[in-house]
Amino acid sequence: MTNPGPGRCKDCKAEGITTDRKMATKPDGSLQPGPRCVTHWRARKKAVSIAAHGQRTESNFGITAEEYWAIYEFQGGRCALCRLATGKARRLAVDHDHDLAKTHDHPVEQGCRRCIRGLLCKRCNRFGVPLVLEVIIRTLEYLVNPPARKVLLPDQ
DSSP states (O other), rough: OOOTTOOOSSSHHHHHHOOOOOBBBOOOOOOOOSSOOOHHHHHHHHHHHHHHHHHHHHHSSSSSSHHHHHHHHTTSSSOOOOOOOSSSSSHHHHHHHHHHHHTEEEEETTTTTTTTEEEEOIIIIIIHHHHHHHHHHHHHHHHHEEEEHHHOOOOO
């Protein structure tokens, strides 16, 4: 599909931009709603995504978007467990204590300010907390009672 021409993007018009920009299209080639240029379409899509995340965080966990980002900054902008994921490609999940949630007056799958532990990447949120405890226990056992010594020095 050819570019419909300058001035078609409603945001470009509002900003006084007169350069010819590529219009945002759907996979079938039709124009995205708006209509908007690619630059303004991406900016709008990002703004809508950020707003929706803030609303979900507030309705599911009772914290504002500002509080979410304060926790994120406090953790150094990384997953609290693996310290690898930054949340840039996929936002970090709010981790809450399900057992503690059972003692509060809200559904277990939701959380509250008292239940929240931190922000985790998808992998750590799904497998991390129980796995981390198991790894710590196995690590301590390994350090205290190394398996190689049982094989190499069986009399000691």
